[in-house]
Amino acid sequence: MLSLCLLLITPQASAVRLSMCQGNFEAIRGPAYQFALQSAPGNVDPLLVRDIEVGARGIYQHWEALLAAPVPFVVDVRLELFADAGAFRQRKQSLVPELPEVTGFYAWEPRLAVALLDASSVESRHRALHEISHLITVSQLGGAPHWLAEGLAEVHETIVVTPHGPEFHVNPRHRRWLAVAAAPSLTELFKAPYTAWTAPDSQRLYALSWSLVYFLLQSSEGRGALGFTLQQASTHSCGSYDAGGFLVRSYPGGAAALQRDWADWLRSV
Numbered sequence: 001m002l003s004l005c006l007l008l009i010t011p012q013a014s015a016v017r018l019s020m021c022q023g024n025f026e027a028i029r030g031p032a033y034q035f036a037l038q039s040a041p042g043n044v045d046p047l048l049v050r051d052i053e054v055g056a057r058g059i060y061q062h063w064e065a066l067l068a069a070p071v072p073f074v075v076d077v078r079l080e081l082f083a084d085a086g087a088f089r090q091r092k093q094s095l096v097p098e099l100p101e102v103t104g105f106y107a108w109e110p111r112l113a114v115a116l117l118d119a120s121s122v123e124s125r126h127r128a129l130h131e132i133s134h135l136i137t138v139s140q141l142g143g144a145p146h147w148l149a150e151g152l153a154e155v156h157e158t159i160v161v162t163p164h165g166p167e168f169h170v171n172p173r174h175r176r177w178l179a180v181a182a183a184p185s186l187t188e189l190f191k192a193p194y195t196a197w198t199a200p201d202s203q204r205l206y207a208l209s210w211s212l213v214y215f216l217l218q219s220s221e222g223r224g225a226l227g228f229t230l231q232q233a234s235t236h237s238c239g240s241y242d243a244g245g246f247l248v249r250s251y252p253g254g255a256a257a258l259q260r261d262w263a264d265w266l267r268s269v
């Protein structure tokens with residue numbers, strides 16, 4: 001809506017902003033949500049595909065609930081699944097050659113989430129939903145900070161859609177890791193440079209991101225603060241913004257309370 005107003009009032013400036021801000025542009029132009037399985041191995045389990053499709057819609061609806069925006073935002077999810085690791089690697093090279101070795105990725109331009117199937121259908125589902133979560137986040141926020149995008153993706157990959165709404169499971173790998181790690185730090189998470197996210201020991205950052213978002217979803221205050229952060233980031237997605245600043249300002253008691261409550265919660269998980 002903000003982009004539409006700018007377009008009407010100052011056409012030149014808005015054209016620049018819109019080109020940097022495709023999510024907002026589409027939010028006023030397209031249908032709200034679409035999902036398509038673009039390609040998959042012939043023998044892929046149709047139940048797995050159905051499960052991913054239901055989870056993807058659940059992630060979108062969870063985002064919608066957190067945003068509480070007056071206008072639904074557009075997400076056009078296309079999914080590609082690979083069983084063959086070589087073919088998957090070739091696809092990654094053609095779309096995002098800069099990425100290190102991964103088992104899933106997303107590409108904004110063709111609106112694609114791509115995942116390599118695993119022998120475990122649970123792991124395959126996680127990989128696909130993780131990348132779909134990224135696609136949904138980037139559709140609304142453009143380039144979101146890593147802690148926010150990865151925190152949401154790590155939580156969303158475990159989504160279970162129930163008649164009462166989405167449920168998210170504790171990630172046992174992250175929980176085990178955090179149980180023996182040093183106390184979490186908001187500053188460490190918010191200020192981590194890009195290189196730290198691709199370093200061999202980046203698991204701490206992923207675990208911290210998961211735990212912060214998961215913790216926030218456990219209380220109405222936390223959900224409110226996360227929703228506010230997403231709303232503000234969405235409004236400011238055409239320029240730079242401080243998502244961590246939005247979060248600590250909207251959490252009751254501010255940064256000190258959030259740091260304390262998060263650490264207390266971690267000790268109880």
Ligand SMILES: [Zn+2]
Pocket residue numbers: 130134149150153
């Ligand atoms: Zn990710």
